[in-house]
Amino acid sequence: MTTDNLPGLPEEPVARRGMFGVHDTGDTSGYGRLVVRRPPKPSSARPYGSYFDEIADTLEASFAGAIERVVVDRGEVTFHVAREHLVDVMRGLRDDPALRFELSLGVSGVHYPEDTGAELHAVYHLCSITHNRRVRVETSCPDADPRIPSTVPVYPTHDWHERETYDFFGIVFDGHPGLTRIEMPDDWEGHPQRKDYPLGGIPVDYRGAEVPAPDKRRSYS
Amino acid sequence: MTSTTETEGRIYDVAGQDWDELVQEVTDSAEERLVINMGPQHPSTHGVLRLVLTLDGETVTEARTVIGYLHTGIEKNMEFRTWTQGVTFVTRMDYLAPIFNETAYCMAVEKLLGITDRIPERAQAIRVMMMELNRISSHLVAIATFGLELGATTPMLFGFREREMVLDLFEYITGLRMNMAYVRPGGVSVDLPAGAVDKIGEFLKVMPGRIKEMRKLLDANPVYTRRTKDVAYLDLTGCMALGITGPMLRAAGLPWDLRKSQPYLGYETYEFDVPTENSCDVYGRYLVRVAEMEESLKIIEQALDRLSGPLKGGPVMIEDKKIGWPSQLALGPDGLGNSPDHIAHIMGSSMEALIHHFKLVTEGFRVPAGQAYASVESPRGELGAHVVSDGGTRPYRVHFRDPSFTNLQALPATCEGGMIADVISAVASIDPVMGGVDR
Numbered sequence: 199m200t201t202d203n204l205p206g207l208p209e210e211p212v213a214r215r216g217m218f219g220v221h222d223t224g225d226t227s228g229y230g231r232l233v234v235r236r237p238p239k240p241s242s243a244r245p246y247g248s249y250f251d252e253i254a255d256t257l258e259a260s261f262a263g264a265i266e267r268v269v270v271d272r273g274e275v276t277f278h279v280a281r282e283h284l285v286d287v288m289r290g291l292r293d294d295p296a297l298r299f300e301l302s303l304g305v306s307g308v309h310y311p312e313d314t315g316a317e318l319h320a321v322y323h324l325c326s327i328t329h330n331r332r333v334r335v336e337t338s339c340p341d342a343d344p345r346i347p348s349t350v351p352v353y354p355t356h357d358w359h360e361r362e363t364y365d366f367f368g369i370v371f372d373g374h375p376g377l378t379r380i381e382m383p384d385d386w387e388g389h390p391q392r393k394d395y396p397l398g399g400i401p402v403d404y405r406g407a408e409v410p411a412p413d414k415r416r417s418y419s
Numbered sequence: 420m421t422s423t424t425e426t427e428g429r430i431y432d433v434a435g436q437d438w439d440e441l442v443q444e445v446t447d448s449a450e451e452r453l454v455i456n457m458g459p460q461h462p463s464t465h466g467v468l469r470l471v472l473t474l475d476g477e478t479v480t481e482a483r484t485v486i487g488y489l490h491t492g493i494e495k496n497m498e499f500r501t502w503t504q505g506v507t508f509v510t511r512m513d514y515l516a517p518i519f520n521e522t523a524y525c526m527a528v529e530k531l532l533g534i535t536d537r538i539p540e541r542a543q544a545i546r547v548m549m550m551e552l553n554r555i556s557s558h559l560v561a562i563a564t565f566g567l568e569l570g571a572t573t574p575m576l577f578g579f580r581e582r583e584m585v586l587d588l589f590e591y592i593t594g595l596r597m598n599m600a601y602v603r604p605g606g607v608s609v610d611l612p613a614g615a616v617d618k619i620g621e622f623l624k625v626m627p628g629r630i631k632e633m634r635k636l637l638d639a640n641p642v643y644t645r646r647t648k649d650v651a652y653l654d655l656t657g658c659m660a661l662g663i664t665g666p667m668l669r670a671a672g673l674p675w676d677l678r679k680s681q682p683y684l685g686y687e688t689y690e691f692d693v694p695t696e697n698s699c700d701v702y703g704r705y706l707v708r709v710a711e712m713e714e715s716l717k718i719i720e721q722a723l724d725r726l727s728g729p730l731k732g733g734p735v736m737i738e739d740k741k742i743g744w745p746s747q748l749a750l751g752p753d754g755l756g757n758s759p760d761h762i763a764h765i766m767g768s769s770m771e772a773l774i775h776h777f778k779l780v781t782e783g784f785r786v787p788a789g790q791a792y793a794s795v796e797s798p799r800g801e802l803g804a805h806v807v808s809d810g811g812t813r814p815y816r817v818h819f820r821d822p823s824f825t826n827l828q829a830l831p832a833t834c835e836g837g838m839i840a841d842v843i844s845a846v847a848s849i850d851p852v853m854g855g856v857d858r
Contacts, residue, residue, distance in 0.1 A: 237788065271789050272530050300659050303794070304825060306805045306818035321805060323792050323820070327673070330680055334792065355662025358828050381490040381857055390495055391816075397499055412499040418782035418812045 210235040211312060236312065242270040249331055250275040256296045261287050276334040281346050284337050288352045291324060291333070299324035299333060304359035305349075307367035309392045317341040318369050322349070339369065348373040366391035451475060457842070459488045465564065465846065466853030470830070474839060482834040482842065484827060489857040497817045501783030502528055503744060505814055507600045509804075512819060513855030514597060515560055518553040519797040520855075521602035522546055524817070526683065526793035527806040528604040531786045534737060541726065541733035542606035543684045548619070548722035549592070549601065550795070551715040555626070556585035557798035558708045562633065565705070565847040569646050574637060581629050584622055591618060594755050604784075606736035609748045609755075616727045623720055630712055637705070647702035651833035651845035654699045661832065662825045665800025666711065667849065670696045670703035677796040689718050701848040711798075742784050745776045783812040799823050799850055821855040 214234040245251050250270055257265060257277065264283035269276040279287050291299045303323040311317055316338035324333050339346050348371040350356050360371040361380040368389035371377055379386060388395050399411030458469040467488035473481035493512055497505045509524045510517040529535050563578020586596040592615050593599035593608070601608050637643050653663070655671040668675055676693040678686040694710030696703035736743040745765075749758030765773040788810035794803035800822030807816040826849050833845040 240789075272533065272791050274792060276790075301664070302662055303792075303801065303803050303820045304662065306816075306820070308790075308807055308816045321790070321818075323803065323805065325801075327675055327680075332681075332792075334790075353662065354660045355825055355828065358824065362824075379487075381487040383487070390492065397495060412496070415499075 210238055211314075212236075213312075239267070240269045240271065241267040246270045246275060248273070248275075249329070253277075253297060253331070253333060256294060257287065257290065260290050260294070274332070274334060276336050279335055279337050281337045281339055284335075285347050285349055285352060288322070288335065288349050291335070292352055297326065298328040299326045299331075301325040301327055302353040302355055305356055305363045306359075307363040307369060307391065309367055311341075311393050313338070315340050318344055318367055320346050320363060320369060344368055345370050345372050347371070348377075350374055365389065368392065452480075459485075465851055468827075468846070468851065468853055468856075470842065470846075472834075472839065472842065477838050477840075479834050479837055479839055479842060482831045484830050486824075486827065486853070486856050489853045491858065493858045494817050494819065497814050499813065501812055502604055502786055502814060503779075503783055505817065506603055507598075509817075509819070510598045510600050511854065512858050513797065513799070513802070513821060513823065513852045515557045515852050516553055516797050516799070516802075516855075517598050518546075518549045518602060519795055519802050520819070521600065522550060522684075523793055523795045523797075523802050523804040523819075524806070525602050525604045526795070527791045527804040528786065530791040530793055531789055531806060531808050532604070532742065532784075533787070534605065534739065534742065537737055537739070539606060539734045539737065540685070541610075541730040542735045542737075544722045544725050544730055545607050545611065545735060546602055547684050547686065547689070548719050548726065549589075549607075551718045551722070552585050552588060552619075554715045554798045555712050556582045556589075558712050559585070561708055561798070561847070561850040562637075562705065565844075565850075566637070566643075568843050568847050569643065571643065574633065577629070577633055577636070581626070581633075584625070588615075588618060588622060591615060603736070603744055605739070605743045606734070608744070610735045611726065612750075616723060619719065619723055623716060623723070626716055627713070630709065630716075634709060638709075644702060646840075646844055647705060647848075648698070648700055650701045650837070650841045651848055652699050653829055653833050657829065657832055661829050663800065663829055665796070665798070665822050665826065666704050666707040667826060667829070668800065669694065670707045671699045672697045677794060677801060681794075683793075683795065689721050691715075691717050701844045704848045708798075740772075740775050741779075745772070745779060785810060785812055786814075794820070797822055799852070799855070800826060819855075819858060821858065823849075823851040823853070823855040824858075827851045827856055 212233055213236045216230045216232055246254060246268065247270065253275065254268055261283060264279055264287050266278040266280055269278070291297050301324070303325060306321045308319040308321060309317060310319060317340060319336055319338045322335040324335065337346055346369055348360060350360065350373070357375065358380060360374050361377060363369050364371060364377050365379045365381050366389055378384065382390065397413040399413060401411055402409045453474040455472050455474060456469060457472055459467040469485040469488065471483040471485060472479050493508045497508050500508065505524060506521050509520040512520045526535070529538060559578045559582040563575045563582070566574025566578065589599060590596045592611055593601040653667065653671065655673055658668045658671045664675065672695055674693045674695045677683070679693055691714045694707050694714065696706050745761065747758040747761040748755050765776050786808040788808050790805065790807040792803055792805045794801050801820065802822055803820035805818040805820065806814060809815040829849060830845060834842045
C-alpha cells in the first residue's frame with residue numbers, strides 16, 4: 199500500500215489489530231486488517247485557560263525543567279513532573295503563597311504496560327483551600343526501576359496512600375517511614391492492581407450453561 | 420531447671436540460670452507495658468478494624484491501626500465490568516453512604532463523557548435529595564453506635580429507629596434499602612414512584628422532632644459530655660496535615676464543605692448553612708453531625724418542592740440514546756423490570772431502539788480516553804473518584820479517595836497519651852466505615 203497520500207502522522211505503537219479479537223480465518227467482517235494505533239501522549243499548549251496559566255507560570259518560575267508536560271483536559275489540569283523533582287515541586291505547591299495547595303487528596307496509582315519506560319504512574323490530587331483550586335500532579339517510573347521519592351514529609355496524609363499504592367502497584371516510595379503492605383496480607387505475592395496480575399475467578403454453572411469467570415468474558419474494548 | 424528437696428519430696432520448677440536476673444530487671448523497670456489487640460472482632464471498632472495498643476496502666480502510649488480485613492478488590496473488579504455495571508460495585512464500598520459512592524463515580528464518568536451539563540435537572544435534584552437523605556441515615560448510625568459504645572442504649576435505639584424511616588424511603592424509591600445502584604451514568608435508574616413525594620413529606624414532618632429528642636437526650640447529658648468533651652483533640656493544623664475532611668475538620672473550626680466551596684449538581688441553588696464548632700473534640704464532632712442533619716432536612720425540603728413543582732414529569736436520564744440506559748422500568752407481577760411499553764417499542768416498532776438497547780446492555784458505551792477526578796461531600800468528608808479510561812467500554816482504572824481511609828490515619832494523633840476508654844470515643848468520632856477504608 200502506498201502511503202504517499204496519507205498525512206504524516208507520528209508512528210505510535212499499535213494498540214489493536216482487527217476487531218472483536220478474531221485472529222484466524224474466521225473473520226468475515228473485512229476488518230481483519232484494521233490497525234488501530236495508540237493516540238500520542240496528550241500535551242496542551244498555552245493558554246491553558248482558567249487559573250491554570252497562573253499556576254503554570256509560578257511553577258515554571260521556580261522549577262524550570264521539572265515539568266515535563268502540561269495536560270488540560272475536561273476542565274482539569276495535570277502537571278507531569280519528573281520523579282527526581284517531585285518532592286521539590288510538591289513542597290513548592292504547598293508553601294508558595296500564590297499556590298498554597300494545603301490539602302492533598304492522596305495518591306492513586308495507574309499501570310500503563312504499553313507506556314514503555316514509564317509504566318507505573320503515581321497521581322496526586324491537590325486542593326487549595328485558600329484559593330479554592332484543584333490541580334493534579336502526575337509522575338511516572340519504569341517497571342524495571344519502580345522508585346518514586348516519598349512525599350510524606352510534605353503531606354503526612356500520604357503515609358497510608360503511598361503504602362496502598364506500593365501494595366497494589368509495587369511502586370517503592372523512597373524515604374517512606376514504614377513502607378509495608380496495607381490492604382493485602384504481609385506475605386502476599388504480587389501487586390494486584392497491576393495489569394499483568396490476573397483477576398482470577400471461577401466459571402459458574404447456571405441452568406446448564408456455563409458463565410465464564412469475569413476476566414474470561416468477551417471484551418468489546 | 421533446678422530442683423529443691425522439700426518435705427513432700429522433689430519439686431521441679433523453671434527457675435535458675437540467668438532467668439532470675441532477667442525477671443528482676445523487668446520487675447524493676449517502672450514501665451508496665453502491655454500490648455493489647457483491640458479488634459479486628461471488637462464491637463466498638465465499626466466492623467473489622469484492628470488496633471494494636473501499647474498501654475502503660477490505662478494510658479495509651481502507642482496506637483497502631485491495622486486495616487485490610489475487609490479488602491474485597493472492588494477497584495480491580497471494576498476493570499472487568501462495563502461502566503454502568505461499575506455502579507453496582509462502588510455502592511458497596513462505603514455501605515452506610517451508598518448514594519454518595521454512586522454519585523461520585525457517575526460524576527467522574529460523566530465528566531469523562533463530557534455530558535456533565537446535559538444531565539437532566541430532575542435527575543440532579545433527585546440525586547441531591549437522595550444524598551441528603553443518605554447523609555441523615557449515615558449520621559444517625561454514627562451517633563447511634565457512638566451512644567452504644569459509650570454504654571448508652573437509648574441513642575442506639577433512637578438512631579436506628581429513625582434510620583429505618585430513611586431506609587424505608589430508599590426501599591420505596593429504589594427497591595433496595597442499601598446498595599441500591601440507583602444513580603447511573605447519565606441520571607438515575609428510575610423516577611420517583613407515585614406517592615414518594617408524600618412519603619418524604621411525612622418524613623420531613625416527623626424528623627425535626629426526632630432530632631430534637633436526640634439533642635435533648637445527649638446535648639447536655641453529663642455522662643455523655645464527660646466522655647466526649649476535650650477527648651480525642653485534633654486541631655486544625657493536625658487536620659490539615661493529615662488530610663482530614665468532613666465533620667472532623669469542621670469541628671476544628673474550618674467551614675470547608677464542597678457543597679458550598681465547589682458546588683456540584685446545583686448545590687449552589689439550595690439554601691443551607693455549614694455548621695462548625697471550635698472545640699476540636701469528640702463533642703464538637705457530634706454537634707456538627709447533628710446540625711448537619713438539620714441542614715440536610717432543609718435541602719431535602721427544597722429539593723422536594725422542586726421535584727413536585729417545576730421539575731415534575733421531567734426526564735431522569737440523559738436524552739442521548741447512546742449513553743442513557745434504555746430501561747423504562749415498571750413494576751410487574753414478577754417484580755421490577757422493563758416496562759411492557761418499552762418491550763413493545765423495541766420488539767415491535769423500532770429497529771434502532773432494539774439495536775441501542777442490545778448494544779448498551781451487552782457491551783455498554785465507550786468513554787473517551789483520559790482521566791477525571793470528581794468529588795462529593797460525603798457524610799465523612801471528601802469522597803473522590805479518580806477514573807481513568809483508555810477509550811473502551813470498561814474502566815481502565817478506578818480509584819476511590821475514601822474519607823474513612825484518610826481520616827483513620829488520625830487515630831494515633833487523637834489517642835496516644837489518652838486513656839484507653841477514650842480510644843472508643845475517638846474511633847467513634849472519626850466514624851470510619853471499613854467497607855470504605857478497605858474497598
